[in-house]
Amino acid sequence: MGELTVLRPVRAGNAFEETVERLLQVIKLGVVAPGEKLPPERELAARLGISRVTLREAIRALQDSGFLDVRRGRYGGAFVIYKPPAPGAGRVRKIAADMGAADLADALTFRMAVECGAAGVLAAADLTADQRALLRGRLVDLDEARIEDYRRLDTAFHLSIAELTGSPLLAAACADARLRVSDLLNAIPMLHVNLDHTATQHRAIVAAILAGDPDAARRAVAEHLAGTAALLRGFLA
Numbered sequence: 001m002g003e004l005t006v007l008r009p010v011r012a013g014n015a016f017e018e019t020v021e022r023l024l025q026v027i028k029l030g031v032v033a034p035g036e037k038l039p040p041e042r043e044l045a046a047r048l049g050i051s052r053v054t055l056r057e058a059i060r061a062l063q064d065s066g067f068l069d070v071r072r073g074r075y076g077g078a079f080v081i082y083k084p085p086a087p088g089a090g091r092v093r094k095i096a097a098d099m100g101a102a103d104l105a106d107a108l109t110f111r112m113a114v115e116c117g118a119a120g121v122l123a124a125a126d127l128t129a130d131q132r133a134l135l136r137g138r139l140v141d142l143d144e145a146r147i148e149d150y151r152r153l154d155t156a157f158h159l160s161i162a163e164l165t166g167s168p169l170l171a172a173a174c175a176d177a178r179l180r181v182s183d184l185l186n187a188i189p190m191l192h193v194n195l196d197h198t199a200t201q202h203r204a205i206v207a208a209i210l211a212g213d214p215d216a217a218r219r220a221v222a223e224h225l226a227g228t229a230a231l232l233r234g235f236l237a
Contacts, residue, residue, distance in 0.1 A: 006022055006025045006026050006029065006031055006172075006175050007022055007026065007039075007044065007047040007048060008022070008047070008048075008168065008172060009047070009048060009049035010022060010048050010049060010050060015050050015051075015054050016054055016057055016058055019048055019050055019054055019055060019058040020058045020061055020062065022048060023038070023058055023059070023062055023067075023068075024062070024067070025175065025179055026038070027062075027067050027068075027080050027082050028082070028084075028179060028182055028183075029152075029155050029159075029175065029178060029179060029182060030151060030152030030153075030155050030156070031155070031156070031159075032080050033080065033149070033152055034080050034081065034082065034083050035079065035080065035081075036079065036080055037077035037078055037079045037080070038059075038068075038077065038078045038079075038080070040077070041055060041056070059078050062078075063078070066081065066082065067080070067081065067082040068080060068081060068082075069081045084151070084183070084186040084187075085186075085187075087186065087187050087188055087189045087190065088187065088189060089189065089235045091187040092184060092187045092188060092232065092235040092236065093235070093236055095183050095184050095187055096184065096232070096236050099184075104181075104184075107177070107180040107181050108181065108225075108229050108232075110177050110180065111177040111178065111180070111181060111225060112222065112225050112226075114162070114170065114173045114174050114177050115158060115161070115162070115174055115177065115221050115225060116218045116221045116222050116225075117170070117218075118161050118162040118165055118170055118171075118174055119161055119205060119208070119209060119214075119217040119218055119220070119221045120214040120215070120217055120218045121165045121167070121170065121214075122161055122162075122164050122165050122209050122217070123208060123209045123211075123212055123213055123214040123216070123217035123218075124212070124214045125164075125165065125166075127164070127209075127210070131164050132210060134160065134164065135160060135161070135164065135206055135209065135210070136206065136210075138153075138156055138157040138160045139157065139202055139203065139206050141153050141156070141157070142154060142156075142157050142199075142202060143199055143202075147190050150190065150195070151182075151185060151186050154185075155178055155182070157202065158174065158178060159171070159174060159175055159178065161174075161205075161209070162174035162175075184232060185228070188231060188232070188235065189235075191231075194227075194231060197227065198224070198227070201220065201223060201224040201227065202224070204220040204223075204224075205217060205220040205221055205224065207220075208220050
């Protein structure tokens with residue numbers, strides 16, 4: 001589902017630049033995992049509303065920058081080869097310093113607002129059986145994730161909440177909010193106690209949404225994101 005959120009039409013005036021931006025979002029958010037390939041060229045160009053010439057130029061630029069590997073032939077395509085650097089406290093501090101305290105605080109506030117809002121909207125909706133199953137499936141995928149896949153599947157879980165609302169604008173806002181802090185989240189070392197606590201919070205979010213309780217859903221997301229912010233502050237102290 002995440003591809004539909006990020007791979008939305010670009011504006012004609014900056015088609016090349018925005019295409020690069022959209023593809024980088026797909027790559028950095030882990031919507032297409034390392035080793036997997038982007039959607040076929042024809043489909044990708046149609047989703048982005050661009051010519052295949054523009055798409056090829058953007059893909060070539062990302063290949064030259066080390067994000068993609070383009071292979072020819074029957075089983076070819078544009079394969080993601082980017083992998084986030086290894087996590088560590090020093091990397092957290094460097095990324096935060098590059099962002100600046102004000103921008104970091106703004107990004108966390110933005111994420112809190114849009115993700116709490118999305119959870120509340122979804123909890124108030126009349127969900128279909130398929131939608132309920134998809135949300136539960138995202139949770140199961142995350143609970144069973146290997147450490148190396150965790151951040152990518154965590155992103156998929158959070159984005160699915162926004163996507164299931166049926167609002168492209170809200171889904172795009174949540175993807176944007178996640179991208180603004182993705183480098184920081186990837187830099188946080190994996191702490192098993194925190195992962196266990198996070199799993200409990202994820203279950204609370206899903207339970208509130210499936211119970212049709214918007215207030216509880218918003219509270220559960222707020223508690224979860226506040227915990228992530230507290231962990232960040234700890235590594236930045």
